[in-house]
Amino acid sequence: MEPIRKFNRFELKYLLSMEQARKLKQQIAAYMLPDQYAWDSGDYVISSLYYDSPDLQCYWEKIDGLKFRKKLRVRIYETEENITEASIVFVEIKQRYDKTIQKRRIAIPYRDAMTLCDERRLPDEYDEKDRPVMEEVLAMIEERNLQPTLITSYFRHAYTGTDYDNGLRITFDSNIRYRINDLDLASKNLGKYIVSPDRVILEIKANEKVPYWLTDLIAQNNYRLIRISKYCTGLDMENEFPRKIEVY
Incomplete structure (x- = not known):
């Protein structure tokens, strides 16, 4: 399957209890499709390695609420098999411009991702279509002196939109x-x-846009928007000054 190298979207986040999540999954089942790449349980595991500068420029751009900011990460969708140098990972630049999320990413073997992000050079072999993103990654690493900083991991249960809600996730x-x-x-x-x-x-x-049926469900359930970054919250927890999750 040809990897998607670029896409734009916006994201809304909420913090739910387990019971609220269970109820919402039941409610949206009539409107959406289970993620086709999920395990039999409906879940899968995502692990992401985040890069930042020695003075945590990416962290502070998020905390300060800059309308234009970006970060670099290496992400893997785990399977039951052990991760090896040949395992396919995604090298992603995630960029926010005001309320729009933009991503540029490439799918390459883990060893090549480390060559690119840690050794700061192009892999010996690669798809020429990936070169623009690789060069942008290298430029970002050199400009900010990016280094491996933090890994997040979690279980994800996902749904995708039908033809009526194309692009919804x-x-x-x-x-x-x-x-x-x-x-x-x-x-x-x-x-x-x-x-x-x-x-x-x-x-x-x-x-x-978010379809009406979904905005209606959010209103009925009285969910409140939050502002949270897994990467930033992890650093906050490690430094023992966890910031209060901002609720809208």
Whole structure:
């Protein structure tokens, strides 16, 4: 399957209890489709290695609420097999411009991702279509002196829109953890909790607008928007000054 290298969308986030998440999954089942790449349980595991500068420029851009900001991460959608140098990962630049999320990403073997992001050079072999993103990654790393900083991992239960809601995606993230040591995606070190294990982060992702049936459900259930970054919250927890989650 040809990887999607660029896309734009906006995201809305909510913090739910396990019971609220269970109820919402039942409510949206009539409107959406289960993620086709999920395990038989409906879940899958995502681990992401985040890069930042020595003075945590990416962290502070988020905390300060800059309308234009971006960050670099290496992400893997885990399977039952152990992660190896040949495992396919995504190298992503996630950029926010005002309320719009833009992503540029490439799918390459883990060893090539480390060559690119840690050794700061192009892999020996790569798809020429990936070169623009690779060069942007290298420029960002050099400009900011980016270094491996933190890994997050969590279970994700996801749904995708039908033809009537093309581009719509809803995800439920649970068992959300982080670590600042042992920054190897292949490690089985689980790390510490970012939010309480009885809480779920709901994300609504849409290309243009959220359909009426979904906004109606959100209003009926009285969910309130939050502002949270897994990466920033992990650093806050590690430094023992967790910031209060901003609720709208």
